[in-house]
Amino acid sequence: MSGAFAERLDGAWEIEPEPSAPLPRCPLSVGQGIGLDNLWVLAGAGGLFAVVCGADGEDDGTAWHAAPLLEPHARLAAPEPPAEALAAAGGGSGARAWLEEAFGAGACRRRAAGDLPDGITHAGTRDFLVEVGLPSLEGLLQLQTHGGLKPLPEDGTDGQPSGVRYELGHWMYAPLALDGATGQVLRLPRDTAPEPAAGSLAQFFAMVRLFDAYRRGFHPSRADRRDAQQVLAAWCRRIDPTVDESDTWDAVLGGHPFEDGTWELVTKDGRPPL
Known part of the structure; x- marks a missing residue:
């Protein structure tokens, strides 16, 4: 043979x-x-x-059809998001431990209730800052959070009334801010209107934590990596529908090739380093 x-x-x-x-x-x-x-x-x-192949097979035949004969009849079924992620996004008691599994021990910097700025009146946000703490990150997802809450001018960076906002750091080359009255997290591009980043601090950092797990994952093929991206996007939309209103999250969940340390743990094929 x-x-x-x-x-x-x-x-x-x-x-x-x-x-x-x-x-x-x-x-x-x-x-x-x-x-x-x-x-x-x-x-x-x-x-x-x-x-x-059949015994009487031929080496030529009709050309391929220009389009599939049938519409796709199967789609990826995303599993349920991890229970820990859903609990953390809701500000559950295990959120601190779950976040620090990825961000590092002590990364979530808690504040005493009496030390919080008076302008942060949203109850869920105050609880998060006291019980979980604001994660201090550098590099992941082009995200830098210094652990502080710097007051921003009340007219905002876009010249429009914005209420009381506090700078959390920077995300994708623009300031990242907290709205003290609503708890909403906003990205503040220089020349455009504020962009919603998440409905709350808990939701935002839960999605960042899920992305960190995705980027560390092993994806044997492009198809596996594409499936993992789709699962990540489905989980983030389940946690916070705000992602559909964010150009930045659209890039993150669409497989944007980041130029910073976001991808330093994997190769261009999505494989972990040897």
Whole structure:
């Protein structure tokens, strides 16, 4: 028994030696194959599969249809978000431990209730700052939070009345702020209106924590990585629908290739470093 080896080069197949059965027609995503008698084992971007060819198979045929004959009939079913993530997004008692698993011990800097600025009147935000603490981060998701709450001018950076806001740090080259009355987290681009980042501190940092788990994950193929991105996006939308109103979250959840330390733990193929 002798085998034939096939490889697609510059769009055309090169096959050596002459195969027992013609190579079946394949989409462009298939680039290599091994033929044994009437069996072809083929590989490409989508994975590995085998085809058994009929004895009277031909080496040519009609052209591929320009479009699929059927609409897609299967979609990725995202599992439920981790219970710890949902609890943390709601400001649950385990939020501090869950966040510090990723951000590091002591990263969440708590404040005494008496030390909080008077302008932070939102009850859930005050509870978060006292019981969980404001995470102090550097680099992840181009996010820098210094652990402080610097008051911002009441007219905001866009020249519009904004209420009482406090700078948390920077996210994607723009200030990140907390609205003390509503608890909302906002990104403040220089020349455009404020962009909602999350409905609360708890929701924002829960989503950042989920992204951190995603970027550390092992994705054997592009398809696996794409599935993981879709699951992450579904989880974040479950935690906070605000992400649909944010251009920044759209980039994060769409697989934007960040240039900072966000990707330093993985290769361009999504694999962990050796």
